[in-house]
Amino acid sequence: MRREVKDFRNDKSLNEITVDGDEFARAAHNALVFTPARSCVPAAMLYVTEHELYFLATDTYTIGRPSLGPTRGAKPLHIELTRSDLQNLDKLGRACKGELRIAFPDDRGLIATGVQTQVQEAIPNRAGTLNYDRKIWNLCDDLLRQMERRDPQIPELLALDPALLSRFGRIKTPKGSSPMLDMRITSATEPILIKCGPRFMGVLMPVDRGGAGQSTTRGNEFLW
Structure with missing residues (x-):
């Protein structure tokens, strides 16, 4: 390299x-x-x-x-x-x-x-050497901005994939800051905005409850 x-x-x-x-x-x-x-x-x-x-x-x-x-x-x-x-x-x-x-x-x-x-x-800048759709980055930025502006409406029941949720437990925060997660939940089917510490923001997709109930392994069909 x-x-x-x-x-x-x-x-x-x-x-x-x-x-x-x-x-x-x-x-x-x-x-x-x-x-x-x-x-x-x-x-x-x-x-x-x-x-x-x-x-x-x-x-x-x-x-x-x-x-x-x-x-x-x-x-x-x-x-x-x-x-x-x-x-x-x-x-x-x-x-x-x-x-x-x-x-x-x-x-x-x-x-x-x-x-x-x-x-x-x-x-080196890896642009052009990896094969994927780079539109994903604008979609991520747009989604984060939209979710920060929303008023939260907490659903009665929410399904999550614990394997995906566990990633947020691995986030490192600065010394002296709380490692707790703040979650903004708008509905049981829409992405969840998550903030952890003073410098981290992320998104977690909820599980499609109907699909998950019929799936024995995790995969695309397990989620929304």
């Missing part, structure tokens, strides 16, 4: 931001939780906007959106990442022992370097 990107390591005109290494590692870990090995979406996204830096991951049944909060000095961009990339960024963030400088050569990926330790990871 490193040989793929060495051509832009010495680029002197890079778009850069600096983040806390532990926070970045936690966000990468939380995105990895929502990128299971057999997912039909073989990637996750890293977004830098005018307002924040965040990851977005989904397997179409759950969505994870861990954020690092406000950003300054970086222009908007997005980078496509694999599971292996997320694992490497998690390890790098924990190993850097302080601040992590992230540089984004134009449309070519990212270079993350520990400010104190100089540990480094260079990752």
Whole structure:
């Protein structure tokens, strides 16, 4: 992987931001939780906007959106990442022992370097190398925005797949913050908005009760 990107390591005109290494590692870990090995979406996204830096991951049944909060000095961009990339960024963030400088050569990926330790990871943008429908990312963003605006109406009965719900139990939150989940439930058949700690937001799809009652194994027909 490193040989793929060495051509832009010495680029002197890079778009850069600096983040806390532990926070970045936690966000990468939380995105990895929502990128299971057999997912039909073989990637996750890293977004830098005018307002924040965040990851977005989904397997179409759950969505994870861990954020690092406000950003300054970086222009908007997005980078496509694999599971292996997320694992490497998690390890790098924990190993850097302080601040992590992230540089984004134009449309070519990212270079993350520990400010104190100089540990480094260079990752190319995976766009175009993975086969899936990239419209999923706009759908995830739109769904999250819509659900935040809704007024909750709690149904009397709700069916959930415990295997999907358990992913939210693996989310890492900052020290001193509560690991409890806040869930916004609008109906027994619509997606559930979930927030955990100050920087994580996600979505969980409920189970189709009729289909689940006739299914002996989990699969597409088990859900809505």
